[in-house]
Amino acid sequence: MKVGLFIPCYVDQFYPGVAIATLQLLEKLGVDVVYPQNQTCCGQPMANSGFQDLSKGCSDLFIKNFNEFDYIVSPSGSCVLYLREHLSETGHHNPDYLGNKVYELTSFLTDVLKVETLTASFPHKVGMHISCHGQRGLHLSSMSELVAPGFSKPGSLLNMVKDIEMIELSRIDECCGFGGTFCVTEEAVSVKMGKDRIADHLLHGAEYITGADMSCLMHLEGILKRQGSNVKVIHIAEILNAGGNGSNN
Incomplete structure (x- = not known):
């Protein structure tokens, strides 16, 4: 391959x-x-x-x-x-x-690859942001408005990471407001949506916000920095690669 x-x-x-x-x-x-x-x-x-x-x-x-x-x-x-x-x-x-x-x-x-185990370690409280493209276009996770069995491909991988504490959000699949050029043409709406998304993570004690799209995380990172927050963003690849070697036994 x-x-x-x-x-x-x-x-x-x-x-x-x-x-x-x-x-x-x-x-x-x-x-x-x-x-x-x-x-x-x-x-x-x-x-x-x-x-x-x-x-x-x-x-x-x-x-x-x-x-x-x-x-x-x-x-x-x-x-x-x-x-x-x-x-x-x-x-x-x-x-x-x-x-x-x-x-x-x-x-x-x-x-x-059908990965079943990872030896990565990330001893922090982490909130996961599900990007709209990934969820609704690529079906990386289930949609909360549907009456159907829940699933999350990013979530299943993060659950393999040692010492990580995944927080539960009130609105698990809410849009962050980035939307590519939307954040330029509709700046005020975009920022308000981003602030609401961050507030949910902060409410539940996140130290890091992760996701599979760095574009959404970049949008959230800008708002966090302007708020003077200590919460950081991190791509899921960086967590899955942290502190150990991968294994797909």
């Missing part, structure tokens, strides 16, 4: 530690990982702003860089959802569509 690692541009520029943690975690789990050096933005920002035609160059480069891999893994649900549904190749209805090979990290760990 040959895996290509796709690192979104905002992670590469602002949170390189997330990329490193993702690579190290996959390697600890015995995955043959390659990082194509010429990769760049997936094209989502242009498409979300109504300029899908301007993203074709990004799509063409992505196909060129990743066409040879069995799987493509990325620590960003929003970018993965965009690639799975909008990559300008043959369309996601085609079984040979390259976008079908793109996986968000926690989905790859649970659905493909």
